[in-house]
Amino acid sequence: MKIDEAVKFINGTNTAFAKVEDGDLIIFEHNRVSDDWFLRFPTKAKTWRSIIDDEDCLTDVEPQDLAHVMDVIQRLLDTPVEERFPEKKYLLVIKRENPFCPKYVSNIITELSGLGFDLSIDEKEARIFSEKELNQIKKREPSLAPAIDAMKEPVEDKDDDND
Incomplete structure (x- = not known):
């Protein structure tokens, strides 16, 4: 899965929003784009240990959307790093x-x-x-x-x- 596809999938949920910034895929509660992210995925991460979470900012994300986000992150981890970025x-x-x-x-x-x-x-x-x-x-x-x-x-x- 490519990073831009991951953003598109996550942004298709009701209560989660994603953007790429400073080499990280940052995931927020929908419409709360600020410092209140609940998941920060370095775009070159190879394991779940590289992912930073902040459960305090996860109050309004619906369980099915959170499951969708986790599935997208797993798909990214299953994709070799060099294949995550769109080809120019x-x-x-x-x-x-x-x-x-x-x-x-x-x-x-x-x-x-x-x-x-x-x-x-x-x-x-x-x-x-x-x-x-x-x-x-x-x-x-x-x-x-x-x-x-x-x-x-x-x-x-x-x-x-x-x-």
């Missing part, structure tokens, strides 16, 4: 003389002489690349690494709420 995604954008008319890489084609790029002026046709995919391309074609790094533009998670 990028568009490859070519900005020529006119910065107002960028071209987007819509496909990468393997050719006999190397790699070729299909380009589009429409951002909707652009291919979204994961960090892992780009690193694989740079490893296969090291001469393209500087160009890929120059073209990378982070993708905003515009449709996270539509999942």
Whole structure:
């Protein structure tokens, strides 16, 4: 389970609320976001011993919501630390003389002489690349690494709420 998924699940309860702050997943009674958290989960924790709780701030959390929170925390603990964080995604954008008319890489084609790029002026046709995919391309074609790094533009998670 990823940290952002955990926040989404917890925030779907009636009486608990979660947010990430300073490397911790902090869980509050719903609508009481202040210093009154009841659970603090370091996002890189590997055991329950790393989790800090404050039972005094647990007065209005419904038992089923608390059970839901504990289930989410266990699922996070069962997920390797490196898999808890969303993978960064990028568009490859070519900005020529006119910065107002960028071209987007819509496909990468393997050719006999190397790699070729299909380009589009429409951002909707652009291919979204994961960090892992780009690193694989740079490893296969090291001469393209500087160009890929120059073209990378982070993708905003515009449709996270539509999942």
